[in-house]
Amino acid sequence: MENTNIEFASPFRYRTHVEEKKVICRLLARRVIKDNQALFIDPSTTTAYLPNYLSERQNVKVITDNLQFAIAANQMTNLNLFLTGGSLRPNSNSLLGNHTIQDIAMFRPQLAIVSCSTLDNTGAYIADMDQADVKIAMMKSARESILVADHTKFQSVNSDYIRLASFPAWSKIVTDRAPKDQFLKHMAALGVKVIYPGSK
Numbered sequence: 756m757e758n759t760n761i762e763f764a765s766p767f768r769y770r771t772h773v774e775e776k777k778v779i780c781r782l783l784a785r786r787v788i789k790d791n792q793a794l795f796i797d798p799s800t801t802t803a804y805l806p807n808y809l810s811e812r813q814n815v816k817v818i819t820d821n822l823q824f825a826i827a828a829n830q831m832t833n834l835n836l837f838l839t840g841g842s843l844r845p846n847s848n849s850l851l852g853n854h855t856i857q858d859i860a861m862f863r864p865q866l867a868i869v870s871c872s873t874l875d876n877t878g879a880y881i882a883d884m885d886q887a888d889v890k891i892a893m894m895k896s897a898r899e900s901i902l903v904a905d906h907t908k909f910q911s912v913n914s915d916y917i918r919l920a921s922f923p924a925w926s927k928i929v930t931d932r933a934p935k936d937q938f939l940k941h942m943a944a945l946g947v948k949v950i951y952p953g954s955k
Contacts, residue, residue, distance in 0.1 A: 772905050772907060773804075774931075775905035775906065775907070775931040775932075776800065776801045776804050776905060776931075777804055777807075777808075778931040778952060779801055779903050779904075779905060779929050779930065779931055780801070780802070780804045780805045780807070780808045781808050782929050782950055782951070782952070783805060783808070783868065783901070783903065783929055784805070784808035784809055784811075784812065785808075786929075786950055787866070787868075787901055787927065787929065787950070788809065788812060788815065788866070789812075790812055790813040790814060790815070791813065791814045791815070792815055792816070792864070792865045792866060793815075793816040793817075793818070793862070793864035793865055793866075794815070794816070794817055794818070794864050794865060794866040794867065794868060794897075795817075795818050795819065795859070795862070795864055795866065795867040795868065795869075795893040795896070795897055796817055796818070796819035796821050796824050796868055797819070797820075797821065797867070797868060797869040797870060797889065797890050797893055798819075798820050798821045798847070798848070798849030798850075798851070798886055798889055798890075799821065799869070799870035799903070800823070800848075801870045801903050801904075801905070802819075802821060802824055802868055802870065802903065803821060803823035803824050803827065803848075804827075805824065805827075805868075806824060806827040806828040806831060806834070807827065809828075809831065809833070809834060810831070810833065812833060812834075813833050814833065814835070815833065815834050815835070816834075816835045816837070816864070817834055817835065817836050817837070818837045818839065818858075818859070818862050818864060819836070819837075819838060819839065820838070820839040820841055820849050820850035820851065820855050820889060821848070821849055822838075822843075822848045822849060822850070823848050825838050837858075837862075838850070839854070839855045839858035839859060840854040840855060840857075840858050841853075841854045841855030841858070842854070842855075844885070847886075849886070849889070851885040851886065851888075851889060852885065855889055855892075856888060856889065856892045859889070859892045859893055859896055860892065860896060862896055863896055863897070863898065864896075864897050864898070865897070865898050865899060866897055866898070866899055866900070866901055867890075867893040867894045867896070867897035867899070867900045867901065868900075868901045868903060869890045869893060869894060869900060869901070869902060869903070869919070869925075870890075870902070870903045870904060871902065871904055871908060871915075871919055872908065872915045873908050873909075873910040873913070873914040873915045874902070874904055874908055874909060874910065874914070874928075875909070875910055875911055875914050876911075876922075876937075876938060876941050877921055877922065878918050878919065878920055878921040878922055878924070879902055879904070879918075879919045879920065879925075880914045880915035880916065880917060880918055880919060881915055881917050881919055882915040882916065882917060883917070884917060887917045887919060890919055891919060891920070894919075894920065894924065899926050900920075900924060900925045900926065901925060901926065901927045901928075901929060902925040902927070902928045902929070903928075903929045903930070904928065904929075904930055905930060905931045906930060906931055906932045906934070909930075909934055909935075909938065922941075922942065922945050922947055923942075923945040923946055923947045925947060926946075926947065926948065927947065927948045927949070927950055928942065928947060928948070928949045928950065929950045929951070930949065930950070930951050931951065931952070932951055932952065933951050933953070933954070934949060934951070
């Protein structure tokens with residue numbers, strides 16, 4: 756069970772697979788996020804890199820509990836940022852708990868952009884209940900949900916133990932490289948678009 760069912764500290768995760776996360780954020784900015792949209796950004800280290808790629812987007816409203824995203828976006832005048840309330844858990848770089856969920860329920864944005872720890876042909880998973888609660892609340896309140904996951908998170912075995920949702924809960928999956936053909940065909944049959952470098 757190595758590397759599964761464990762939520763590593765945010766500072767550690769922020770420094771792993773950095774180039775993959777940047778590729779995903781670049782794709783999000785170019786092919787998913789539009790001007791004048793409102794969106795949830797989840798408490799993930801992947802989305803923490805996103806502000807660097809949103810400089811050309813105009814009038815984007817972001818609701819997030821992600822402190823790393825908020826700090827990076829602080830000087831960006833093209834973004835309107837709402838930071839949720841909640842409890843700050845050590846080494847999480849995110850606000851969590853009942854107040855976070857209550858604030859999320861106030862909004863109905865176009866998009867919820869959420870990450871996972873692992874995914875397989877049936878759904879996406881995570882190893883932390885508090886983080887799962889936030890992501891699920893964002894997906895419930897948004898009009899459309901987008902899943903972000905680098906190629907290391909695609910698992911056929913040893914997925915994490917908390918299911919965020921089953922496919923096709925997300926309309927799109929954004930990743931840094933092409934998944935296996937079997938996965939792509941399965942997602943296409945479910946109506947889930949997979950976006951990666953070179954995809955149509």
